[in-house]
Amino acid sequence: MKSYIALALAAPVLVSAQQSMWGQCGGIGWTGPTNCNPPAACSTLNPYYAQCLSSVGGPTTTARTTTTTARTTTTTTRTTTPVTTPSTTPRTSTTTTTSSAPVGTGLDALIKSKGKKYVGFCADPATLNIAQNVAILRAEAGQVTPENSMKWQSIEPSQNSYSWGNADTLANWAQTNGKIIRGHTFVWHSQLPSWVSNINNKATLTTVIQNHIAQVAGRYKGKIYAWDVANEVFNDDGTRRSSVFSNVFGDWTFLDVAFRAARAADPDAKLCLNDYNLDYSGAKLNNFVQLVKDLIARGVPIDCVGTQSHLVVGNGAIPSFKSTLDALASTGLEVQITELDIRTNASPSSQQITQQGNDYRSVASACIKTAACSGITIWGVSDKDSWVPQTFSGQGYALLWDNNYQKKTTAYNGFVAGINS
Numbered sequence: 001m002k003s004y005i006a007l008a009l010a011a012p013v014l015v016s017a018q019q020s021m022w023g024q025c026g027g028i029g030w031t032g033p034t035n036c037n038p039p040a041a042c043s044t045l046n047p048y049y050a051q052c053l054s055s056v057g058g059p060t061t062t063a064r065t066t067t068t069t070a071r072t073t074t075t076t077t078r079t080t081t082p083v084t085t086p087s088t089t090p091r092t093s094t095t096t097t098t099s100s101a102p103v104g105t106g107l108d109a110l111i112k113s114k115g116k117k118y119v120g121f122c123a124d125p126a127t128l129n130i131a132q133n134v135a136i137l138r139a140e141a142g143q144v145t146p147e148n149s150m151k152w153q154s155i156e157p158s159q160n161s162y163s164w165g166n167a168d169t170l171a172n173w174a175q176t177n178g179k180i181i182r183g184h185t186f187v188w189h190s191q192l193p194s195w196v197s198n199i200n201n202k203a204t205l206t207t208v209i210q211n212h213i214a215q216v217a218g219r220y221k222g223k224i225y226a227w228d229v230a231n232e233v234f235n236d237d238g239t240r241r242s243s244v245f246s247n248v249f250g251d252w253t254f255l256d257v258a259f260r261a262a263r264a265a266d267p268d269a270k271l272c273l274n275d276y277n278l279d280y281s282g283a284k285l286n287n288f289v290q291l292v293k294d295l296i297a298r299g300v301p302i303d304c305v306g307t308q309s310h311l312v313v314g315n316g317a318i319p320s321f322k323s324t325l326d327a328l329a330s331t332g333l334e335v336q337i338t339e340l341d342i343r344t345n346a347s348p349s350s351q352q353i354t355q356q357g358n359d360y361r362s363v364a365s366a367c368i369k370t371a372a373c374s375g376i377t378i379w380g381v382s383d384k385d386s387w388v389p390q391t392f393s394g395q396g397y398a399l400l401w402d403n404n405y406q407k408k409t410t411a412y413n414g415f416v417a418g419i420n421s
């Protein structure tokens, strides 16, 4: 009788200490609940992370199978699409190939359970050489974006001389591990080799753009979910950025050339226009939206808009992030958050850490609440490999894992809360 009473008293404690679906239930440094509310079961994904997941056949498996089926399908169908097919042509799936891809987990599985397509991260061989990064990517990502390896400077440093090694490594890793890929990027003023930026003839530049895109998009045809066909074509004041492309063409029609070349090379990849600092309503966002509408109106094949979202903790752009996504969605195209990070002091105060958690929640929530928002790419796995400290002196702490590849619980849980909102 005595032991029965003891058990009865203990029972509520046990129940309240159980973790719900998708919650963390173990891993190095974890001090929270290690049991899951049925039907979830605690699954060890890597030494640093165990998560409450449904058993095989549950929503997690369904999500991955659906995604991979779509990708497999697209490689076998729309190969004869004319180059000039309007961007708004729906992506159709007609085959029923089943998937053998690994079951998705972590943040990616969670966002899929809310009807979105992916949570992804930028990566490259330098990232993949670090075991902790690989463990995190396997557990949390459904998509990877090459941070540098597919940029023009990296992949065609000399005319018609291609360096495929790093890009191939990233693409092969993604395929082997069941991750979709966002291709990044073709027409960009930065990381552009001088043999391109020195061109001053429109006919030559047209051919060079077409050839570059045919080669690169052609090589990865059928493996890319979406390409950043053009990147950062606006100045912050909303005017057209000066670049070899805009200067030689004298107008926006270099975009027509690039998007048409991309559609011709990989008819199934979604084609995006990507930019940063769209987070501040004003001329840049307005002109970006208008340009996209103009491209659509003249039949340029564009499917998606990317907002990089390099944000600052506590910045006023974050509370209005939902309205930014709404403005982008007014194009009628898919909206992707393509390079999310939220930086602050490299050694943040506790207040900044708390605010960062709130900010990650706001961004994720805005995507969840915007039907056109399909997914979120975070620009790096850990703070150790982030571009931020090299660019903004004294700043950092922008990502979800710290300099020691440890999960930043406040930021991560904020992001999870946003997805669950």
Ligand code: G3I
Binding pocket: 147, 148, 190, 191, 276, 308, 339, 387
């Ligand atoms: O690969 C060379 C290496 O051989 C050399 O020894 C070393 C010396 O500095 O440089 C290495 O190249 C660096 C490259 O990253 C690869 O690590 C470049 O210097 C460095 O400038 C480059 O930075 C990248 C930056 O784009 C270039 O603009 C960052 O990693 C990358 O995160 C960043 O990503 C951009 C997006 O593509 C577009 N949106 C903004 C975003 C952040 O700047």
